[in-house]
Amino acid sequence: MEKLSMKECIPCKGGIPPLKGEELKRFQSQLDDTWKVIDEHRLENELLFKNFKDALSYLKQKCCRFDSSIRS
Numbered sequence: 001m002e003k004l005s006m007k008e009c010i011p012c013k014g015g016i017p018p019l020k021g022e023e024l025k026r027f028q029s030q031l032d033d034t035w036k037v038i039d040e041h042r043l044e045n046e047l048l049f050k051n052f053k054d055a056l057s058y059l060k061q062k063c064c065r066f067d068s069s070i071r072s
Helices: 021-028 052-064
Strands: 036-038 042-044
Touching: none
Parallel strands: none
Antiparallel strands: 036 042
16 A cells, blocks of 8 residues: 555545545554544644744754755
8 A cells, every 4th residue: 555645635636536435544544643534524633832932843844854945
């Protein structure tokens, strides 16, 4: 099975229906327990930080894996 983190969201581009049912559950099993699939439509995860600085640092670190131009 292809890793979820390596997939591109083709349905978001239009013309292809989103994952549903058993196919969605197969990919959902690759997520850790903090992620929830809402209405077979979107992913939701709540991250808690002790302050804004820690939250911003986390986001910069995660975003920079995909787009190095975000680094300050």
